[in-house]
Each structure stands twice: as C-alpha cells, then as structure tokens.
Amino acid sequence: MTTTHLLDRDRVRRLFDLRSSYNAIAGGDYTDDPYPAWRRLREQAPVHEGTVHELTGYQGQASFHGLPEPDRPHFSTFSFAVCDEAYRNEELFSSSTSLGLEGDVGVGASLLTMGGNRHRRYRALVQPSFVPAKAKWWISRYIEETVQLLIDSFVDDGRAELNVDFCAAIPVLTITSSFGVPVEEALDIREALHQPAKVIQHLAPIVAARREQPQDDLISILVEAEVTDEDGVRHRLTDAEIYTFAVLLLLAGSGTTWKQMGITLTALLTRPEVLAAVREDRSLLRPAIEEAVRWTPTDPMFSRWVTEDVDFHGVHLPRGSVLHLCIGAANRDPARWDRPDEFDLHRPMKRSLGFGGGPHICLGMHVARAEMAVGIGALLDRLPNLRLDPDAAPPRLIGMYERGATEIPVLFG
Numbered sequence: 322m323t324t325t326h327l328l329d330r331d332r333v334r335r336l337f338d339l340r341s342s343y344n345a346i347a348g349g350d351y352t353d354d355p356y357p358a359w360r361r362l363r364e365q366a367p368v369h370e371g372t373v374h375e376l377t378g379y380q381g382q383a384s385f386h387g388l389p390e391p392d393r394p395h396f397s398t399f400s401f402a403v404c405d406e407a408y409r410n411e412e413l414f415s416s417s418t419s420l421g422l423e424g425d426v427g428v429g430a431s432l433l434t435m436g437g438n439r440h441r442r443y444r445a446l447v448q449p450s451f452v453p454a455k456a457k458w459w460i461s462r463y464i465e466e467t468v469q470l471l472i473d474s475f476v477d478d479g480r481a482e483l484n485v486d487f488c489a490a491i492p493v494l495t496i497t498s499s500f501g502v503p504v505e506e507a508l509d510i511r512e513a514l515h516q517p518a519k520v521i522q523h524l525a526p527i528v529a530a531r532r533e534q535p536q537d538d539l540i541s542i543l544v545e546a547e548v549t550d551e552d553g554v555r556h557r558l559t560d561a562e563i564y565t566f567a568v569l570l571l572l573a574g575s576g577t578t579w580k581q582m583g584i585t586l587t588a589l590l591t592r593p594e595v596l597a598a599v600r601e602d603r604s605l606l607r608p609a610i611e612e613a614v615r616w617t618p619t620d621p622m623f624s625r626w627v628t629e630d631v632d633f634h635g636v637h638l639p640r641g642s643v644l645h646l647c648i649g650a651a652n653r654d655p656a657r658w659d660r661p662d663e664f665d666l667h668r669p670m671k672r673s674l675g676f677g678g679g680p681h682i683c684l685g686m687h688v689a690r691a692e693m694a695v696g697i698g699a700l701l702d703r704l705p706n707l708r709l710d711p712d713a714a715p716p717r718l719i720g721m722y723e724r725g726a727t728e729i730p731v732l733f734g
C-alpha cells in the first residue's frame with residue numbers, strides 16, 4: 322500500500338475539516354464550549370422541551386440523529402441516569418422512526434434504525450467481527466500498516482498537523498480496506514456517503530467478486546452470513562442489505578474515530594505532564610482514551626422516538642415525539658463522577674455513555690479503541706519530544722453535534 326501518495330491532502334482537508342461546508346450540516350460552525358450550558362440545564366430539570374442545540378443557545382440549523390424532524394415535538398435530557406434509563410428501555414424509546422424504509426439502501430434502513438428482534442438478529446450476524454478478540458485481526462490486517470505509512474510521510478519534517486493528516490485518514494482507510502476497496506477509491510467513497518447510489522458503484526464489483534470467491538475480509542463475512550427471518554426461514558443477505566451495512570459502517574466508523582482521536586490527542590498535548598506520564602507508562606494509554614470518550618465524546622447526542630404517550634420525569638412526552646439524549650452532558654454528571662469537567666487519567670473506571678448504551682451500543686467500539694491506541698502509541702514511539710507547536714494557534718474543540726479539534730500542529734525531534 323502506498324497510502325500517503327494516494328490521499329490528496331487538500332481533499333482530505335476539505336472532507337475532514339469540521340469548519341468546511343461538507344461538515345457544516347451538523348453545526349460545524351459552533352465554536353463555544355457547550356458544557357457550562359449543559360450543566361445549567363441538567364441542574365434545572367431532568368427533561369426539557371426543545372432540542373439540544375436550541376437549549377444550548379446555538380442559532381444555526383443542525384441536522385443529526387433525530388433532527389430536524391420539524392413536524393414532531395422535541396425534548397432533551399442531560400443527566401446520566403435519565404439518558405441511561407432511556408437507552409435501556411427500547412420499548413418506550415425506539416431507535417426506529419417507523420418510516421418503513423426497509424429495502425432502501427442507506428442509514429434509514431440500517432441496524433441503527435432497526436428495533437427489537439430484527440435488530441438483535443442482524444446485529445448478531447456481524448457482532449463476531451467486532452468483539453474485543455477480533456481487535457488483533459483489525460490491527461494486523463488494516464490499522465498498523467496505515468498508521469506507520471502515515472507517520473513515514475512526515476517523520477523527517479520535524480513538524481506535522483495531526484488532526485487531518487493523521488487522525489482523519491486512519492479510520493476511513495481502515496474501513497474501506499476491510500471492504501477490499503482500493504486506497505485510490507477510499508476518498509471517493511467517503512465523499513459520496515450521502516449519495517448511496519455512488520457508494521454502490523464502488524461496492525457492487527467487490528460484493529459480486531466475493532460471492533464468487535470469499536476472502537478474509539468484511540464483505541466476504543457479510544456475503545456468507547445467513548440471517549433467520551420472522552418466519553424462521555434462513556437466507557443470505559441481499560446485495561441491498563450488504564450495501565446498507567457498508568454505508569452505516571462508513572458513516573458510523575470513519576468520522577467518529579477521527580474526531581475522537583483528535584480530541585484525545587488535544588487532551589494529552591495541552592497537558593504536557595499527562596502526555597509525559599502516558600509516554601512513560603503505556604498502560605495509561607487505554608485509560609486516556611476512555612477518559613477522552615467520557616470527557617468529550619465526539620457525538621454528544623443521539624435520539625430516540627417515543628412510542629407511547631408517557632409522563633417521564635415530570636414532563637409529558639406525546640407518542641411520536643423525539644427525545645434527545647445529551648450523552649456529552651450525561652458524561653459530566655457530578656452525580657456519577659467527581660470533578661467531572663477535569664480530564665483525569667486516574668479516576669476509577671466507570672462506564673460512560675460516549676459509545677451509547679442499551680441494545681444499540683456502538684458496534685465498532687473495540688475497533689475504534691484499537692485504532693486510537695495503535696495510532697497514538699505509534700506517534701509516541703516514533704516522534705521524540707512530541708509537543709504542540711508554540712508558534713501556531715493551539716487546537717480548539719468545536720462543533721455542535723460532531724465535536725472535534727480544529728487543527729493539531731505539532732513539533733518533534
């Protein structure tokens with residue numbers, strides 16, 4: 322693989338800069354710190370009427386999970402206990418909009434929006450490729466080589482911009498190469514994500530080839546997998562089901578891991594003593610990654626659709642309304658964590674909601690953790706005296722529903 326020569330830097334920048342028009346849709350121009358507002362909201366009441374961005378004071382238009390949906394009433398919650406309760410009650414708080422999109426290709430028909438038994442059956446099909454024991458498979462086949470090649474591209478320069486030139490490239494190349502997509506097409510696919518027909522153009526020949534002759538990759542696993550339908554009949558996944566799953570993995574797995582890795586690096590580089598501790602003792606890298614997912618989860622909100630009229634923590638939620646779970650706020654709930662605004666590697670490990678909760682908890686969390694650990698570990702191994710460039714603007718964390726760093730300019734050597 323000659324990754325670094327094939328990724329067009331300007332194109333990566335356009336696709337992966339949170340402030341670019343490609344990313345404006347999820348509130349990329351929001352530059353304030355939302356946490357003080359979220360703390361006030363959590364202190365005021367468990368459940369509020371309104372969307373998270375309106376309640377936070379963001380005036381822009383924002384599209385994300387459960388948004389904009391202008392014809393439905395919207396409610397939001399900011400506490401750990403209430404978010405966790407909603408996550409665990411999928412009967413009342415459904416991931417499905419019930420729009421009947423089955424058969425289409427796209428996120429609307431994917432695992433993310435399935436419910437109940439159907440969700441369990443489809444998830445069980447792919448779960449074996451995403452368990453912790455499979456992390457080694459992902460690392461040795463896809464992650465390690467990409468990480469080393471990216472570092473090769475700047476190791477002799479003494480400086481680099483890590484957010485786009487490093488963090489952004491790793492997840493997109495991990496997922497596309499696990500599909501068997503050539504590196505030259507990786508960015509085409511990423512750019513076309515909101516136009517499933519274009520993604521299919523890239524995937525269709527691979528799916529057809531794997532149906533003929535399976536290999537040791539993700540598309541082969543999907544091609545060979547069998548699912549049992551409601552009537553007990555076993556069948557292989559259709560091409561449309563495979564494309565849908567692939568689009569979901571690209572959407573769910575590339576932007577998130579990129580931004581979360583940048584958030585983790587920002588947390589470490591702006592705290593040189595913490596970075597030094599992690600460099601000294603690599604067993605602290607995993608706690609650093611978990612703490613970053615708690616402290617600033619890249620996607621701070623996911624939504625559920627209310628299936629029955631219900632009085633929920635003092636607020637009437639009509640059937641069909643949307644309840645937004647502000648997991649970013651939940652992860653800093655002082656009822657669960659002491660000094661929740663502090664980034665602290667040594668706090669006792671407790672489950673956060675940064676990877677979600679309940680039956681739809683992130684399928685790719687072990688792959689994401691592996692990408693971040695291998696990526697940051699390799700930077701520490703290969704770049705001595707890694708530090709922020711004192712002459713450049715320091716990284717800032719921005720974005721409403723997709724949070725991440727602006728730029729991470731570093732020096733080393």
Ligand code: HEM
Binds near residue numbers: 416623
């Ligand atoms: C650090 C990076 C990541 C974060 C913070 C993250 C976060 C999340 C969250 C919060 C959810 C739950 C959504 C909900 O409640 O509706 C979710 C679901 C999901 N994630 Fe991730 N994710 C990350 C990386 C990945 C990766 C690398 C993959 C795939 C390789 C992935 C695949 C998925 C899938 C398929 C779902 C839907 C699961 C279902 O509906 O059963 N994610 N993720």
